[in-house]
Amino acid sequence: MRVLLTGGAGYIGSHTAITLIEHGHDVVIVDDLSNSSEEAVRRAARLVGRDLPLVVGDAADSALLGRVMREHRVDAVIHFASLKSPNASISHPLRYYRVNIDSALAVLEAMADCDVQRLVFSSSAAVYERPGPLLDEQAPSGLDLAHPYGRTKAMIEAIIADAGVANERLQAAVLRYFNPVGAHPSGEIGEDPQDIPNNLMPYISQVAAGVREQLQIFGGDYDTADGTGVRDYIHVLDLAEGHVAALEALEPGVLTVNLGTGRGVSVLEAVRAFEDVVGRRLPHRIVARRDGDSAHATANPALAHQRLGWRARRAFDEAVADAWRWQRANPRGYRS
Numbered sequence: 001m002r003v004l005l006t007g008g009a010g011y012i013g014s015h016t017a018i019t020l021i022e023h024g025h026d027v028v029i030v031d032d033l034s035n036s037s038e039e040a041v042r043r044a045a046r047l048v049g050r051d052l053p054l055v056v057g058d059a060a061d062s063a064l065l066g067r068v069m070r071e072h073r074v075d076a077v078i079h080f081a082s083l084k085s086p087n088a089s090i091s092h093p094l095r096y097y098r099v100n101i102d103s104a105l106a107v108l109e110a111m112a113d114c115d116v117q118r119l120v121f122s123s124s125a126a127v128y129e130r131p132g133p134l135l136d137e138q139a140p141s142g143l144d145l146a147h148p149y150g151r152t153k154a155m156i157e158a159i160i161a162d163a164g165v166a167n168e169r170l171q172a173a174v175l176r177y178f179n180p181v182g183a184h185p186s187g188e189i190g191e192d193p194q195d196i197p198n199n200l201m202p203y204i205s206q207v208a209a210g211v212r213e214q215l216q217i218f219g220g221d222y223d224t225a226d227g228t229g230v231r232d233y234i235h236v237l238d239l240a241e242g243h244v245a246a247l248e249a250l251e252p253g254v255l256t257v258n259l260g261t262g263r264g265v266s267v268l269e270a271v272r273a274f275e276d277v278v279g280r281r282l283p284h285r286i287v288a289r290r291d292g293d294s295a296h297a298t299a300n301p302a303l304a305h306q307r308l309g310w311r312a313r314r315a316f317d318e319a320v321a322d323a324w325r326w327q328r329a330n331p332r333g334y335r336s
């Protein structure tokens with residue numbers, strides 16, 4: 001298939017581009033580079049040994065998307081483009097609703113215009129209203145969330161469901177990612193936060209690289225085995241393979257699945273795993289809980305296995321080793 005990746009220059013999109021090519025698909029990327037760099041696409045292209053077309057533009061521009069779909073004879077869209085910081089969305093809710101909702105609408109409009117019927121959408125575990133262990137897709141999800149970012153994802157899920165009711169030819173997969181981590185094993189591409197990282201793994205990586213002094217662990221008194229928060233960290237290449245599986249399994253209707261490992265890792269366990277890879281202690285201290293955080297959030301990944309024939313294969317330690325290889329080689333990301 002020829003696949004249009006909105007946001008394909010980003011962290012998950014660039015890894016998915018490589019995996020799609022390795023599975024015999026073609027890609028074209030539309031990205032405004034607001035949170036990524038052309039260098040990511042150049043390096044991904046080098047890794048697969050071929051050109052990866054990049055159109056620099058706004059995913060909320062349905063006319064632009066339509067032109068790209070026609071010009072590249074696109075069969076399917078994976079819609080990654082989005083703003084993604086839960087914290088920033090609390091301070092800038094209108095920006096989050098504008099960018100995330102507009103781009104999803106533009107994708108669906110351009111698809112309808114060009115008679116493209118296959119869509120894979122980047123949703124998030126952030127849509128679950130009561131995070132906990134082994135969440136399945138039936139767990140309550142919706143608008144009763146701690147931040148606007150999660151609400152944009154829940155709203156787009158509803159928009160896609162409505163589009164599917166109106167158009168029975170639409171084939172859509174809504175993928176609820178848990179916590180993507182790691183990097184391509186080459187160390188050439190990886191996660192490149194433009195600012196102080198919000199997420200745990202890039203923060204620990206930067207502490208290990210000496211870019212930041214100390215990790216603050218948000219809360220040591222949760223009801224978990226060691227008191228720190230437990231999450232389901234999934235290697236970004238497992239996630240990328242989940243997209244290929246979802247794309248290849250599409251059928252009329254909307255399928256919503258978790259992409260996670262089903263295994264929980266605490267913050268302290270993550271720090272230890274990192275220390276093992278780096279070979280020294282990493283400065284950290286426990287501070288107050290972060291607003292809106294929960295003790296536990298892990299996926300029940302059974303439906304993805306049943307419907308997509310996919311499961312996460314890589315161990316957490318492998319993701320840590322890959323993240324470190326990327327960080328060490330590129331202490332300042334693509335600007336290194």
Ligand code: NAD
Binds near residue numbers: 012032035079
């Ligand atoms: P990312 O920021 O690295 O990638 C998103 C890409 O979209 C960036 O390249 C950015 O430049 C681009 N973009 C943003 N707004 C755009 C616009 N209006 N037009 C064109 N391009 C635009 O983020 P990521 O981690 O790769 O996330 C990809 C998707 O997965 C997002 O939808 C995100 O919400 C979702 N997601 C991410 C995580 C995570 O922890 N990384 C977890 C769950 C869901």
Ligand code: WQD
Binds near residue numbers: 203
């Ligand atoms: C993981 C654990 C923190 C940073 C977020 C979004 C979610 C999804 C994935 C997009 C928690 C702790 C973190 C730090 C810490 N993104 N932590 N010190 O919060 O599970 O999920 O990213 O869709 O929507 O909310 O991920 O990596 O921020 O945190 O102690 O400096 O690490 O409290 O227990 P989270 P995270």
